[in-house]
């Protein structure tokens with residue numbers, strides 16, 4: 001009986017602790033977000049901020065910055081990289097001088113294609129889906145698991 | 156009084172308890188090197204009391220955490236001081252834990268029969284680090300946010316760690332639940348665990364007593380034995396007082412703990428952990444790709460295992476230092492490794508320009524954000540503090556009213572000049588060389604009178620002189636100083652050779668069909684253009700820009716002018 005009683009409390013307690021494992025606690029930005037006009041982007045990656053409505057557990061906020069991306073045009077095609085470093089999640093910079101992406105945390109660098117050229121990052125920069133809608137550029141902002149060789153979508 | 160005490164004592168046995176505690180014999184006599192445990196207990200108590208005080212102001216949610224911390228730090232009486240003490244108190248705990256451990260290792264106190272107490276001690280040390288890690292995130296400022304990203308990222312990168320990370324941070328990304336979870340762990344789980352283990356630690360310590368120096372013979376030990384009270388107690392209290400004094404001095408000297416700008420997931424930040432984690436941070440840099448796990452888990456885990464196994468590694472029959480050279484050398488090497496890695500991390504940052512710049516910017520942002528927070532922060536969250544900035548309002552006004560025609564750095568309309576670097580020298584050069592391109596007046600219906608001056612009409616050196624003259628006319632020496640000789644040369648060209656003065660007047664107030672250039676580019680001038688660009692000394696009847704006089708308030712116009720002006724500060 002004691003075990004049963006303990007179970008009636010323990011089961012919900014475990015459920016409560018593990019809730020974020022199976023439930024989407026945060027959401028927002030699962031759609032394409034406009035980031036600018038085609039003409040604004042060139043070979044040199046340009047940093048754009050991603051604004052979206054976001055639900056964070058019990059809060060809902062509208063038009064907040066949920067992240068950022070680097071957008072560039074290479075050989076006529078558009079590409080977008082998340083600014084989240086695939087090593088352990090710091091925000092990367094673009095260094096114009098050396099024309100590569102650099103992470104301020106553990107000195108990972110990436111070339112214009114997003115490939116790792118130096119440092120501990122286990123994979124290249126995470127490309128984001130990008131669309132050209134009659135000259136308006138939209139990006140789908142997503143987060144990926146850090147520190148692993150495979151690009152693995154979170155959530 | 157004594158009758159009251161006798162009554163309390165008879166009902167509780169407090170007297171016996173005190174006599175037992177105070178009279179505990181210290182074999183070999185009181186020693187300064189026995190104080191660390193007491194100092195740690197004292198520090199823990201202090202952290203608990205300070206933590207409770209901080210908790211009376213702190214609000215653990217993504218929308219409130221930063222704002223409530225900023226409020227405590229910058230507005231509540233004594234807030235910065237108590238928060239600073241709590242912050243430095245955690246550093247002090249780490250330092251004393253290490254000293255305590257070194258003393259235990261040197262004395263050989265981890266050996267039988269004290270193995271359990273050694274393990275409990277190691278667990279306590281781990282808890283102290285867990286306190287530091289969870290506490291770092293709570294202010295929800297840039298520093299805590301990004302440094303903790305790295306820590307939870309490490310957790311997620313080990314096989315099977317993804318789920319653990321998700322449970323700890325309450326979801327796949329940081330948010331409200333990350334804070335409530337870290338908070339619950341920091342203020343309930345860890346203190347209870349630490350308190351419980353501390354009781355066990357002290358109990359076992361009392362059971363086995365101190366580990367006196369091996370150099371004293373049994374006879375000497377007995378002979379020199381002193382009771383805890385007053386001898387050791389005196390040293391303990393002295394050490395606590397010194398520690399407390401150092402903490403107060405440190406807190407005052409540093410004006411408490413840092414508080415950076417509110418966490419912003421779209422920014423990038425030169426994330427660094429607390430100084431006592433720098434060696435781990437440095438270790439991350441050495442192992443690339445799939446080898447990462449060596450730096451994140453295997454080495455730290457190996458060291459922890461080695462320390463746990465120390466009672467078995469050390470099999471020498473005596474606890475005399477001379478018979479334990481090998482073990483002491485190993486522990487010494489470890490310590491040296493930690494110190495070396497920490498030093499390398501510090502030196503690398505000191506030599507890294509990018510880091511220095513990042514730090515400087517972070518500090519500037521921090522002080523601006525905290526200044527704005529004094530007006531109160533909107534409930535959307537810490538980042539909403541930027542909306543208190545008149546400049547922020549101006550950017551909103553700009554995007555609503557101006558961006559239809561004016562771009563900023565290519566973003567926005569193209570019917571009027573791009574204001575991205577408005578009135579900088581480079582902008583002026585462009586406006587003279589290529590006035591009819593999209594970045595200048597190319598998209599504007601009127602303003603066709605201004606001709607492009609190519610190199611043949613205006614060689615580069617003359618162009619520079621004219622531009623310098625325009626800068627002088629702007630007359631803002633604080634933000635845009637000019638080269639007087641060059642400007643004078645430009646003035647001469649202007650008057651005597653070029654045709655500019657045919658349309659552009661340079662004496663305030665005069666009109667000539669094109670904008671008068673006296674004060675052109677200053678905040679005041681920009682505000683006049685916004686009010687009514689068709690003024691007699693501005694664009695007159697060729698004005699394309701609507702007048703905003705009456706549509707925007709004076710304050711809005713001034714903020715907008717300041718914003719545009721700011722875009723062009725070099």
Ligand code: FES
Pocket residue numbers: 085086087088089090103104105106107108119120121
């Ligand atoms: S987080 Fe980018 S290198 Fe570590």
